[in-house]
Amino acid sequence: MPHHLIRKLDRSAGLSANDKDALTRLVRETAWFNTDQDLIDEGDTLRQVSVILNGWACCYKQLADGRRQIIAYLLPGDVCSTPLVFPNLVDYSVRALTPVRTARIDGQDMLSTMERSAGIARAFWLDTLATAAIQREWTANVGLRTARERIAHLFCEIVTRLHAVGLADQDSCTLPLTQEDLGEAVGLSAVHVNRTLQDLRASGLITLKRQQLTIPDFAALRSVAHFDDSYLCRRAGPVFDANRVPASQRLDVERVGPRMLA
Amino acid sequence: MPHHLIRKLDRSAGLSANDKDALTRLVRETAWFNTDQDLIDEGDTLRQVSVILNGWACCYKQLADGRRQIIAYLLPGDVCSTPLVFPNLVDYSVRALTPVRTARIDGQDMLSTMERSAGIARAFWLDTLATAAIQREWTANVGLRTARERIAHLFCEIVTRLHAVGLADQDSCTLPLTQEDLGEAVGLSAVHVNRTLQDLRASGLITLKRQQLTIPDFAALRSVAHFDDSYLCRRAGPVFDANRVPASQRLDVERVGPRMLA
DNA sequence: CGTTACTTTGAAGCGCGTCAAGTGGTGTGG
């Protein structure tokens, strides 16, 4: 059932045929949500995981005065909360940005399946790490890039992620987000998102019409965005490179005594 | 040896005496780093974890043109990378902000210890989840708060985290950061950090002198910052509350058919 | 075909960045 999730996990961690079957059998039920409906509320204690089957959602935080920040987009194949620990008290809400269909997986089933299959366990760990890497990149995106760069970077990320689940062709994908949705994700007002989009359009970097995003020259957009996709691709298996010596093993030479401790 | 880590894990997940012993024995060697020295470089493939024993460090990302964003502060007891998967290709660098002493733990030792002790495994999972929660909060902090709120929020987080490892008394702690270090973490220029600090001082919300931060009225600062510490406290064990029904189980009533799929 | 929601455009204002000069504390070398 969860095609996109399986495709993504297989791509990054490798799954056996048995593992794929086990994942399919994990899904007990599916659920529908309308646009703007909350899948999860901040403070909920989850005993199951939901996986996005179709549609887009977002994780967001809200202040008492109504200001909102989208901290992640959830695309088909994405998991709505950490699939590793139950019960899981979440510190964010999840809302559907389009009509969404999800698969519900019981937490105990999840854990026992991960116990039976090291491959599935590893796949979910890697996926959780990848999610954390995206979160780090979003912090940096909002913290140090200009409006133009932020939106360009977001678009680069989205098409790359959609590509990993087979939902983007070479240079275009659907983008079912309002300019306000974009603004809340990159920390800009909707008005300024509008002006920035027109700037990107005028530069020939994107076309965006009727929820269809096209990137005629990905390398150009990537360069504007300072986009480096390595945070999105955690390769499977041992990736150790003997030619590369980590900094943490290189320091013996300069290592000296302490001068003062904080 | 890693007192602060053990204290933190015990506080959030609960550790048996055996687990604490096992953690202590995990440490094979320690290392010293000077201020501004890199512990980890972006792109390194780690086969071990480092734990901060003393001093402060930061995770950061850097663009080609030199702009830097600090995406996390590492305090005593914090782990420098994810302790769950090896080899681990990291997408950020880690730099000492003060002289730092770290404990080095071999990745295989880490994993086999986690296999032998479910308590230790659970503790590191929860700690990893807590780190991810902090990252989400940082994204929101930089994305939607004003300069005044951002810095106030950061200070609230720091004292709360230091308190968890026993390095802050009731209303004060050391803050061995330059104003530039602060600015790179909250996405502001050092000059504006300076002005904002003086604003906070003038409001009587903080005193900050000779790397000593004092918060005379924590509730007042928390209110300015819109700080809610729940993202920092993942309680141990089943926290399920039967009186609270998650949104994802509440939707049957409004659940309707799809209108359109993205 | 009317209504609603999203996008677009303009004008005004503020928060924050940048540049630049000056201050104070700390360690260093003569």
Place this chain on the structure above:
DNA sequence: CCACACCACTTGACGCGCTTCAAAGTAACG
């Protein structure tokens, strides 16, 4: 012991990027 250099902090002036408010235009949907 003093002079100097260095670094972090401070302060002022100016400008830009982005926000806000407001209104008009346009596409989607019942």
